Amino acid sequence: MSITADNLVWKIGKRTVLDGVSLQAEPGRMLGLLGPNGSGKTSLLRLLAGLKTPSAGRITLDGRDIGTVGRRSLARRVAFVEQHATTNANLRVIDVVKLGRFPHRSMFSGWSAADDTAVEEALARAGMVEKRHDLWQSLSGGEKQRIHIARALAQSPQELILDEPTNHLDVQHQIGLLRLVASLPVTSVIALHDLNHAAMFCDHLIVLDHGRVAAAGTPEAVLTEELLRDVFHVSARVERSTHHGRPHIHYLA
Template sequence: MKVEVQGLSYGVKGVPIIQGVDLRIQPGEFVGVIGPNGSGKSTLLKNIYRVLKPQAGWISLDGQQLSELTHKETAQRMAVVSQETSSAFDFTVRDIVLMGRHPHKRMFAADTREDDALVGEALERVGMETYARRSFSSLSGGEKQRVLIARALAQQSQFLIMDEPTNHLDIRYQLQMMDLVKTLRITALSALHDLNMACYFCDRLIVMNEGKVYASGTPEEVMSAELLRQVFGVNAQLAVHPVTRKLSITYFPESLQLHMTPKGALIS
């Protein structure tokens, strides 16, 4: 699915949060949104998945304006894994994942064997198949996040939005989840906190700063020690990892006195 965002702006009480955001995601592309806290990452995503209504600009899915779609039609095309993991009711894990099938069903339609099979497969893919009868509210934060990813898988949408999907996950499941999304080969947009994870898994990066797109491109095109200083306020050194052949970032604390060489390298 091709996704386009043009001139997207949103604010609260006259205070702009995101301004004039443009982005395009090609079918099957995994795009990461990075930036410091308060840069507008979550607000951008919430406008795209219709929790917030843009004050200016537009969003389209495969050339169709998002504002022209019903919420059910949107859910058939777009699945969301947000940071919110609480539930007002005490559903079982299976019930939560089964909710991913609702956009494809008529009101009051009974669950089918296909629904059951898709739910079971989704839970297995995130390593939660033995938790199907457990109460969702009894799970840890990381377990809840894995269940919400399973719900998105059961939804079978061609566009997946994730807001910090690896929050609350230990490193094993962080890698597992990101690798899973990559192998789905669907269009994906994710706000990410871990820059090394973003560099490894994402095809392109959108760097947000002060509500605007500061830079965009492949990790190799976007990431630099200068950008990390200006946007994130940290000293770091970037290098291509000899095993993964991906960009790898090493951060340095402020207490370590570093100097920049004429070629841009950091030395103590």
């Protein structure tokens, strides 16, 4: 497995945010993380990215404990796109993407042909080559999210972790962004708010409820009418989409 979490516990003071969470992210696949607000999704992602240390439990990358991996080595392998990522408004797009090469450069190394190649490939994958010289503040919300992903891809990661990257985007840009992530040759772990988007694009789902795993499996196995009622507290009908064959949720008034 690419990323494995075993019985994770995360506490803030006396409050338990995550309690006994286990998961496996398969290489080259998209793992979707779902749950109501406050269920622990962002905390779990930050643990998986190595930004926080679990109170108990273990996270491994290909069997190696993430705690034994150096910060720079980890940054070369795992890229994290935060929900509210910010960037200096005075930078050009290409300069923002170049920031992703920082983990690969030492204090004494100059900019290399390999760095140029990584940046160009990242811009191309994100579909933002034509915006390379635009100023950051001139971009739309969807374009900014694509550039954040391009910066993450410039790290040349094997794992990409994203915290609700479609928030505050219109539907067109949400779908476009998820298509982009699904097409990438990396293992991705992504927290999503829209359950139908998760059903469309994710290979496997984990549902959190009050810091515990409420369900795990394929979208077909996880997204049931019972789970929607018990975890998300909504009445809905779940049918198989005639377009993509995945579950489609129809919310009831």
